[in-house]
Amino acid sequence: MPRFYAQIKKVMSPGFNLQITWLEAHPDDHDDFEWVKEGLPVACGKFKYGKSQYSDKRLMFSHPIDLEEGGQRDTYKIFPRKG
Secondary structure, eight states, X not given: OOSOEEEEXXXXXXXXXXXXXXXXXXXXXXXXXXXXXXXXXXXXXXXXXXXXXXXXXXXXXXXXXXXXXXXXTTEEEEOOOOO
């Protein structure tokens, strides 16, 4: 299961640098909130935009994912598929 999610906002060339925004867990219930509070990894559920940064490490990404709108502004639901 993935440990981190990020959205690629822009690809810049030359150099193939990336502008990315990390997606951070945004739990709905108390148990999920406590899990996130302890710093444990979250592989599925609701996420929101976190910090943005520039990176030249494009190989840190393994594959694209499907996501749904989370119901609140700038939130997304991520549920990895089997395969």
